[in-house]
Amino acid sequence: MDRRSFLTKAALGTAATGLAAPALAQENPKITWRMTSSFPKSLATLWGNTQELGRRISEATNGNFTIQPFAAGELVGGLQAADAVADGTVEAAHTVGYYYWGKDPAWALGAAVPFGLSARGMNAWHYFGGGIDMYNAFMAKQKLFALPGGNTGTQMGxxxxxxxxxxxxxxxxxxxxxxxxxxxxxxxxxxxxxxxxxxxxxxxxxxxxxxxxxxxxxxxxxxxxxxxxxxxxxxxxxxGGPTVHFMFNLDKWNALPANYQSLLRSICQSIDANMLQQYDWNNPPALMRLMAEGAxxxxxxxxxxxxxxxxxxxxxxxxxxxxxxxxxxxxxxKDFRKQWYLWQQVAEYNYDTFMMVQQRKNTL
Structure with missing residues (x-):
């Protein structure tokens, strides 16, 4: 390579670098949001995953997009979280749709209803059965946009x-x-x-x-x-499988750059999985400790x-x-529920039942 060719290419490279910074800044503007949670800090898994959204979105944007979490009661009461987002008091909330069923029973359907789907069934319906879109068609009328942000698995009675x-x-x-x-x-x-x-x-x-x-x-x-x-x-x-949601003020969501919306979708889905995995890991020893305490x-x-x-x-x-x-x-x-529990009777149920018998026989 001759000297003239090298210098020309180097100059072009410098110019390209100079253009990249403002373009990147345009794509990743500085945005600061607040997020209220329906959960107290004492609930490490629920509150911890509220915090996790802010941590992951900040890391992914080099600190340009920050979402500061607040526990229940710090900004608004735990059962007023969605209302605070809808009226623009805060930009986001981590809450459960069925808390607001009194406004309209349809609020509960994205979260959990009696004798509904298990956690895996809910996730299948949300992500592949059109559940997210159907729920958001309803949520738009509440001035909200919602994405699954956790699941506890089947709860105790x-x-x-x-x-x-x-x-x-x-x-x-x-x-x-x-x-x-x-x-x-x-x-x-x-x-x-x-x-x-x-x-x-x-x-x-x-x-x-x-x-x-x-x-x-x-x-x-x-x-x-x-x-x-x-x-x-x-x-x-x-x-049977309650979904916790991240709820965003609809106008604020719509105003986000497309790449931030895409990041939030991906991060919310990762936290949706993260919470269920934590509960599956933490519940067995917790139950044993509770029984030792007299449960x-x-x-x-x-x-x-x-x-x-x-x-x-x-x-x-x-x-x-x-x-x-x-x-x-x-x-x-309901349509999916019929298929889901038919399928669950085949491989999963029989495998789990066999392994549970081994556990009771103390052969695991």
């Missing part, structure tokens, strides 16, 4: 001060229960209470409530419910499960008859 063996035992029971599962158990005599996570223990300790459901052993252990309500029931039939495991009786299932179907029929948006999304979930 809750902590009770006394044993619950029959339907009669449910009557008059004051229970903290999230989502519109409260509407179901209310018809069976339960008095549902909706209380944010950070306030539950005090209500249970004082006797304001008789029972509480929250999530799973890993979280329940931290909240100390075993100290005042030792009977630990399963399964949480109202939360007494109890399954809901077949009588109670069947009554809850039949009551749930009646409530769905009533809502579908009057709420076309609910009916459309629920029809999609």
């Amino acid at each position: 809750g902590w009770f001060r006394k044993e619950i063996n029959t339907l009669e035992d449910l009557k008059g029971l004051k229970m903290r229960i999230g989502g519109f599962a409260g509407k179901i158990v209310e018809r069976l005599g339960v008095v549902p209470q909706q209380i944010a996570g950070g306030d539950i223990y005090a209500a249970l300790e004082k006797g304001t409530i008789d029972a509480v459901e929250f999530t799973s052993p890993a979280d329940d252990e931290k909240l100390g419910f075993v100290k005042v309500a030792p009977y630990y029931y399963y399964p949480g039939w109202w939360e 007494q495991l109890r399954p809901f009786s077949p009588e109670i499960m069947q009554a809850c299932y039949e009551t749930t179907n009646k409530v769905y029929d009533e809502i579908e008859a009057t709420n076309p948006e609910f009916a459309k999304i629920w029809a999609s979930i």
Whole structure:
């Protein structure tokens, strides 16, 4: 290469480098958002994944796009998170759709409804069954855009001060229960209470409530419910696979550069997987520790499960008859639910059942 050719190419390279910096700055503008969480800092997995979004988006943009997390109560109450985003008080929230079912039952469908899908089923429906788009067609009317941001897996049925063996035992029971599962158990005599996570223990300790459901052993252990309500029931039939969402103010979302939107989609999906993996890892030892502290495991009786299932179907029929948006999304979930549980009876169920027998025989 002659000297003239080398210098010409070097000069062109310098010019290209000079153009790259402003172009990159244009693609990655400085944006600062705040995100309120529905979860207290004591819940390491839920709150930890709220923080994780901000950490990952900052790393991916060299600090140009920052999302600062705030725990429940720091900016707004845990159950007001979505409202704060919709009205523009903050740009984002990490929350659960069924907290807002009282506004419209369709809010709950993107998260979990009684006798719905398991975590893997929900993820399949969200990402490949059109669930994200269907839910966002509804959320747009709430001035929100939502992306899955975690799943706990099937939750426990809750902590009770006394044993619950029959339907009669449910009557008059004051229970903290999230989502519109409260509407179901209310018809069976339960008095549902909706209380944010950070306030539950005090209500249970004082006797304001008789029972509480929250999530799973890993979280329940931290909240100390075993100290005042030792009977630990399963399964949480109202939360077979509850999706936690990142919700964004719709105008703010639409104003983001396309590359930031793409990054958020990818990072939210990674956190969606991250949370479920954490719960799957942390729940087994947490359950063993709770049992050592005195937790007494109890399954809901077949009588109670069947009554809850039949009551749930009646409530769905009533809502579908009057709420076309609910009916459309629920029809999609129901159609897939039939296929999902047919498939689950084949390979997964039989493999898991065999391995569970080995565990009970102590041969693993």
